Amino acid sequence: MSNIPSDLKYMKSHEWVRVEGDVATVGITDFAQSELGDVVYVELPTVGKMLAVGDTFGSVESVKTVSDVYAPVPGEVLEVNQDLVTSSELVNSDPYGHGWMIKIRLTASVPTTLMNADEYGVVAV
Amino acid sequence: MPYVPHTAADTEAMLSVIGAKSIDELFREIPSNLKVAPGSLNIPSALDEQRLMAHLTEIAAKNIDCTKLTCFLGAGIYDRYIPATVSAVISRGEFLTAYTPYQPEASQGYLQTIYEFQTMVSELYGMDLSNASMYDGATSMAEAAIMAHGIKGHEKIVVSDAVHPHYRQVLATYCWSIGLEVVTVPSVNGQTKDWNADGAACIIVQYPNFFGNIEDLAAVRKAADDAGAMMIVVADPVACALLKSPGSYGADIVVGEGQPMGIAMGLGGPVVGLFTCKKEFVRHIPGRIVGKTKEVHGDRPGYVMTLRTREQDIRREKATSNICTNEALMALAATVYMIALGKNGMTQVAQSSVRNTQYAISKLKSIGATVKFGEKVFGEFVVTLPKSATEVRDKMISKGFLAGLPLGGYYKGMENDLLVAVTEIRTREQIDAFASAMKEVLA
Amino acid sequence: MTSGRMQLMPEPKLIFDKSRPGRIGCNVPVCDTPEVDFTSIVGETRNDLHLPEIAELDLLRHFTNLSHINFGIETGFYPLGSCTMKYNPKINEQTARLAGFANLHPLQPVETIPGALEILNGVQEMLCEITGFPTITLQPVAGAHGEMTCLMLVKKYHESIGQSNRTIVLVPDSAHGTNPASAARCGYSVKPVPTDANGNTDLVSLAASLAEFGENVAALMLTNPSTLGLFEPNIEKICKMLHDAGGQVFCDGANMNAMVGTTRPGDHGFDCMHLNLHKTFSTPHGGGGPGCGAIGLKSHLEPFLPAPVIRPTGGKIVADYDRPQTIGRISGFYGQFLMEVRAYTYLRAFGKEYIADISRYSVLNANYVRERLKDVLPPAHDRPCMHECILTAEKYKKEHGVRALDISKRLIDYGFHPPTNYFPLIVPECFMIEPTETETKETLDEFCDALIAICQEAIDTPDLLHDAPSMKIVGRLDETLAVKTLDVRWWPAS
Known part of the structure; x- marks a missing residue:
């Protein structure tokens, strides 16, 4: 059973988002990292890039697969997690903590279509 | 038919396990109007092995090949010495009949040779790393341009007209299909100087160039830097055993044709494309790469195909290229060649080419021919004749020589110019005979 | 060094670790022309070349030992799906090494290579008959290269009839990754076509896609038999659907081995297809190349073929470079000629009697x-x-x-x-x-x-x-x- 923190929101494409004020932190879920296996590379956007909901903002690679990652909220890329450049394994070891990917400054409200932990728990099997 | 081993009893036993009455029944999902009856195709009748060999020998004898002609023709494919060990190694069934090494535990032999290939090609070009090879020199160059476009984002590709015309034609085809613009800049007296590269993703130069002249790569690097473009060099790996390497001038991508290293001319195929780049661009490289690793549960070293997520079978339409195959067997031939000759042998081959070429230049000058772009060449030069180069080339064939490549079909105003290559296997006697025959033809 | 001892275990050493200064692995041709001052001719020469220095026998042991830890068809059963790992007859290797084939320069005048043209034309004619296409070219040097060439022909064809708006290529979700990669390489965008529960192309979904954006569809890339190992029974209908929408249908011929002598893709309604001679026609895979990719096409695509086109005319076979509508050159010279010699040998060994x-x-x-x-x-x-x-x-x-x-x-x-x-x-x-x-x-x-x-x-x-x-x-x-x-x-x- 994978870890699904109750204080986060989720997309069915397995991104999580934590909203604090007008800043949203985004990463991929524990379920997603375990399906991918060892993450060997994370491709991240440039700071300042504008994202609409559902836009691809980067990709996560394991040895034999690569998955695009999508923006759960609209806004401007405020910061990217530079630690992932040298330590992509953080996505595996601490997906909701040090394995975060980007911070987005919200330019509109958080979509109501995002799932809560219970709803995502049905998807992540 | 020895290639299909089924006896009547086998077929019967297998059909009975399957629960089918006949082989035809297995094809029942093919609409009957789309089937043809076995034996009904209009192709020639089967030949037994004895007759087959005789038939092919007869066809081969119709060609005038380079064991019957003394070859002074180069232009990208060279008549060079091939050590006997090359054929011995690439004929081994374990290499010849293997597939791409997707299962590393069953393919360590091949994977290690590719790692060795990557090392030696990188060494010759003076570059950080190499892939496992490409189709040929021409497609390597086109892929390099597209890679530069992927890195820089610009849609303009600038190429010198002293790059092999066929390579430029392939570049034009590839670039047309994905909507890139190719700008060709003229060379002057066998050197490319004015690059006009503003807004270009890359500039492409050949080393030595198509005419045999040695381009000033330091100046090319500066032109690339001034324009913010990548520097791509198409380099002859044999020449790179003697000349300063393209990597030492700061080239970003170096590609080339590996045929001169142990591969039969074979009417130009199969050959092998070489592809190297700086380490920082590795994630953009097309084709396969082999890397060294170790066991999951142990310390024994081993080799695997790596950075696989760039490739078409995983990345699909977002792959760095659609290429699947490298040219593994031809890369293996080149690997054996580079090891057999080694540091001293390859240097000697390159030096002999220069010596023989200089000797040929002096002999042709002595019969009244002029060297068009100067004598500071590696192993090939343009000679201007008093009459049509095509006519001279054709007459030379009846005298037993493949005299070179007439350039009129490729460059306007060069109808009397012949591109002559002199490799390390030409002897003084052959060069003397070549000059005498040429003298008679020109008289 | 372990040379001289019987080695049944792998050779863990790299060739570089076996190098000793002063050794050499072959007898390099002796130069008998005058010495020159290299620097005055080619400029500064390098002194930083690190290539191994190995004796000839040790070179052979190195590769023989490596071959022992490599699996090939001649080692054992190689049931790799989609790769057609069949026996590669030895006679093919002998014919390809005949001096009259192996020692041809690609730029020597065509008048001196009638035998080579006979081989190329012979393979083309036999493949035309086997595939049911009126034209075959042997220029593509690999399967993916053949796919790409087919799509380039389609693109040029659409340009020629004023339909450059066709920018979408449909690819089934079961397709090999090269299909979308080749489409992208030709500047197309890719849209998927789903497979139904029986393993066939989902016709309802295909019809919906064509209704929605059919006027922008350039082609459908279909593998038949599919990558599920199944024959597409609706193939004629699918081709008609595409043609009605103005699109072309490309057949991925990776699975041609299932069809040789039994059914012909040209009869199914396809406009073009690629073949992998290294799969179906037994040219060796060589550890991942050389591949060899012929393509077949219907006559409306013929004007756009890459030059030279090898064809018979007036009792002889010519290399036709006069191709004003060509897509251009796709590789250095004639394609994988020595692989064509192998394929020719293979086809003539089977002949009409056994090809099926x-x-x-x-x-x-x-x-x-x-x-x-x-x-x-x-x-x-x-x-x-x-x-x-x-x-x-x-x-x-x-x-x-x-x-x-x-x-x-x-x-x-x-x-x-x-x-x-x-x-x-x-x-x-x-x-x-x-x-x-x-x-x-x-x-x-x-x-x-x-x-x-x-x-x-x-x-x-x-x-x-x-x-x-x-x-x-x-x-x-x-x-x-x-x-x-x-x-x-x-x-x-x-």
């Missing part, structure tokens, strides 16, 4: 394997397969934590090369087994017995499979480490 044996016995072998394994590894679809069968190991993953890859790695311990795994992507824990027509019943039985035994091991001793292969020269390798460290070459000690 290729499809008939490859399909028999695949159905036999499918039937023998169905209780332990159920087929993905309940239909007769063509030349390969697609089985699933899903239950072993769910119930015992054993994946298809684990079962495959265990096969190495039993002396077999693993089948293709995880392709096509739409079948979970997939095995794609292509036995080819050149394997005997005994070989297939031994292979099936091994897989049945391994499936029992998956239930009884799953860890045995997780750690497999255990008997080989190297255990399972750390591919994550390989990507992270990216050690792709040896470096000289500085």
